[in-house]
Amino acid sequence: MNALPLAFATPAVLIALAALPLIWWLLKLTPPRPKTEIFPPLRILAGVLKRDETPSKSPWWLTLLRMMLAALVIFALADPVLNPRNASLSTDGPLVLVVDNGWATVADWERRVATAEALIGDADDRDLPVSIVFTADASHDAVPTGAAAALEKLRAASPKPLRPERARALDALKAALDGTPPGTLAVLADGIAVDDEERLMTELSALQPAQFRLIQGDNAAATAITGASNGADALTVTLSRLDGSAARSLIVDAQDRQGRVIASGNVDFAPGATVASGQVVAPFELRNDFARLSIAGLATAGATHLLDDGFRRRRVALISGDTGDAFQPLLSPLYYIERAIAPYADLIKPGVADLAVSLPEILAQKPSAIVLADIGRLPEAVYEPLQSWIADGGTLIRFAGPRLAAAPVGDPLVPVILRQGERELGGALSWAEPQPLADFPKFGPFAGMPRPEGVLIKRQVLAEPTPDLAERTWASLADGTPLVTVRENGAGRTVLFHVSAEATWSDLPISGEFVEMLRRVVQLSRAGTAAANTDPSAKATLAPFRLLTERGALTAEPGNARPLDIGPARPASATFDNPPGLYGTEDGFAALNLLPAGAELKPLDITAPLPIAREPLAGTAATPLKPVLLSIAFALLVIDSLVVLSMGGAFSRIPRRTASASVLAFAAILLLAPSERALADDAKPGDDVILERLDNTHLAYVVTGEAEVDRLSERGLAGLTDFLTYRTTLEPAPPVGLDISKDELSFYPIIFWPISATAPMPSSAAISRIDAYMRAGGTVLFDTRDQFSALGGDNGPSPNGERLQAILANIDIPPLEPVPADHVLTRAFYLLSGFPGRYTGSPLWVEARQEARTSNSGVASTGDGVSPILITGNDLLGAWAIDANGASVLPTVPPDEMQREMSFRSGVNIMMYMLTGNYKADQVHVPALLERLGQ
Secondary structure (H helix, E strand, O other): OOOEEEEEOOHHHHHHHHHHHHHHHHHHHOOOOOOOOOOOOHHHHHHHOOOOOOOOOHHHHHHHHHHHHHHHHHHOOOOOOOOOOOOOOOOOOOOOEEOOOOOHHOOOHHHHHHHHHHHHHHHHHHOOOOEEEEEOOOOOOOOOEOHHHHHHHHHHOOOOOOOOOOOHHHHHHHHHHHOOOOEEEEEEOEOOOOOOOOHHHHHHHHOOOOOOEEEOOOOOOOOEEEEEEEEOOOOEEEEEEOOOOOEEEEEEEOOOOOOOEEEEEEEEEOOOOOOEEEEOOHHHHHHHOOEEEEEOOOOOOEEEEEOOOHHEEEEEEEEEEOOOOEEEEEHHHOOOHHHHOOOOOOOOOOOOOOOOHHHHHHOOOOOOEEEEEEEOOOOHHHHHHHHHHHOOOEEEEEEEEEEHHHHHOOOOOOOEOOOOOEEOOOOOOOOOOEEOOOOOOOOOOOOOOOOOOOOOEEEEEEEEOOOOOOOOEEEEEEEOOOOEEEEOOOEEEEEOOOOOOOOOOOHHOOOHHHHHHHHHHHHHOOOOOOOOOHHHHHHHEEEEEEEEOOOOOOEEEOOOOOOEEOOOOOOOOOOOOOEEEEEEEEOEEEOOOOOOOEEEEEOOOOOOOOOOOOEOOOOOOOOEEEHHHHHHHHHHHHHHHHHHHOOOOOOHHHHOOOOOOOOOOOOOOOOOOOOOOOOOOOOOOOOOHHHHHHHHEEEEOOOOOOHHHHHHHHHHHHHHHHHHHOOOOOEEEEEEEEEOOOOOOOOOOOEEEEEOOOOOOOOHHHHHHHHHHHHOOOOOEEEOOOOOOOOOOOOOOHHHHHHHHHHHHHEEEEEEEEOOOHHHHHHOOOOOOOOOOOOOOOOOOEEHHHHHOOOOOOOOOOOOOOOOEEEHHHHHHHOOOOOOOOOOOOOOOOHHHHHHHHHHHHHHHHHHHHHHHHHOOHHHHHHHHHOOOOO
């Protein structure tokens, strides 16, 4: 009975319909149940005047209802099914089947095969040859064959994790038919537009089939993942669906390498929307374990998105040799780096300025890369952990600057040998004009990037020529000097940009190429990730490692997949030669997904010159009627039961409701016992000292451990404190002696350190704390008290000078120079030409301001410009030292009270310089400003 619009799976049950007359007769003779009356006499007497008659047989309408119920049950047991399948085929030519077997056919593949089998069976009945092609197969054999061979080919086919390419199948058909028009051309489409469908249908119509049938399944649920972005706080995933008519919410699962779901997120489609985005919120470390994304409930290749090591969001630590000025952020060494890396990496910064403490803490967080901006020396204790971290896959990125230019040769964390000093426009090693960049070499991570236009280099640190310098150079200038160099160390590397991280040395930090260069360098890091020992620039192709099946699972079978080209010719999405999957090895791989980023699923809209008969797949229109019939029968049974209950008087004995109801309301009072409050301002041990230090400005000195030196330091700062109180508006509190190994240093704008060769040598931890204090903006004045330069003299350094060199060997100090005549120190309060103490033979050394070399302003400091270090040998503290009566403790050499007066004035200028920065330096511009204003 399959040829009829209505078919029955068990038609023999319909014989029971013959028993309906008998059922009618039995129901007609069956009276209703007798009605029960209560005995009380008053109730009987009240019913005497009102006679109720009970019918002797069922009402006709109740009998009809029961007959309908019985008929519905019989029809339901016969299992009726609507099946309007059209079995007609044209006999004017062969049957041509074009079957989509891409990723979207997984859900209805069995019905697709059943539909094709039915068509092939009809062709066999009419002795018609059959030509069948599958649009997601790499090769096609479209030559018409017998029905048996076509059926065998159909049963051997399966869905592929690829998008169908109908144009290739059409070319194979045209070549196989060789001008023979098909009788019936049946296209079993997946409902998703892929190619130029209008052109495709025109060419199909050109085959001149006698009958053109388009058979589609209900593929409205087709949904694919078309993009994933690992943001700062969450993973953002983009989905595209075929049917956007109704609102829909989907769950996206994030799985690890073992296939375990470790996080999930929702993607909500609004009514009418076919593209939507959602977030999978998870911690940074957990997101880096994501290996693939999948849509819950949809097991297809399109609903699976593979992730590789490039997806993982790197953790990058930023460390600077200069804290910069909060009011002038553009001069900060980390300003441009932070904005370049932040979109694709999680940034961490040291919690304390002491690198001996902060660097181990940073390494414990397993960063992928560490950026050092203008750091010359590192604490000795951190070199070995840093080198081990690099060997394990970390990337150390260094930027040049004055400190690195002044650092000693032989730093193991510099990729090449550097010359002392830097090459600048107008300097000794100068260019005639600023240099542009050369084309990037083909072997580095910058290969394929266009040469930056408009980027000029004005200053850089130079590398000493070595035989392997060209191999270590990732970028260079037009004259061939290296700009970016590298040295491999185990699985990691050290990368050096030979320019500063801010825009004073070059235009590179403010260019768009700077962002891409940093991104590529950071992506090379394998520290903190599963992949290691893999350099993407070392291989041009990657062999198939794990391929994606049509149901979204990974398999180790490579099949006919070819190695993946990861160079400029890398495909954006899966192809026949490179199906979706992972390419590489267990140590490192690249992911290739089915759909390109940003793809959208669009419904197949076919129009052709010939009439198109549109049909569903087999089973799509086969609607079983059994559930519907049983539901109607059950509803009739409920109605019958209610009628019988009503006729039996069940509803007449409903009990009366109680006239009044008493409701007692109880209120529970919760007595809250007063809890003890912890006050935020409760005093803690040491708080009184901290508040006292913060409320007043104190001059501080380093306690050396020698009683006489420490006594002179305390009395010297007491004398300078009195002088400042009498001569200026600054009224410092009594001086403070510091144990630099444990006392808090940040309370003091300047620390005086008298050097003594016989005093105990400070520990490396104490020196590291001083280095951190200087990085954070503090200043240390070293006084060797020997009348010689702390940097050495003709006769060599004194014992105190040697001790100072030993201390400074573990401190990252900038380049130094004697105070220039136009420096702000010479005019901060008094006009000075020198800075004498007990002696007058030693200059006062300060940080060399690099910009002043090529500036015509005459100002030696820029920004807030306070030098972190001052060095003298004139024994300032000895000249300032006074006793309890205010008399000087030590004589000057030679004895001269004016020299002592100038020494105090030097101290005043130093303190004003500490507290006001370049405020006084700006005064040199006042005459020029007044002249411009015409005043």
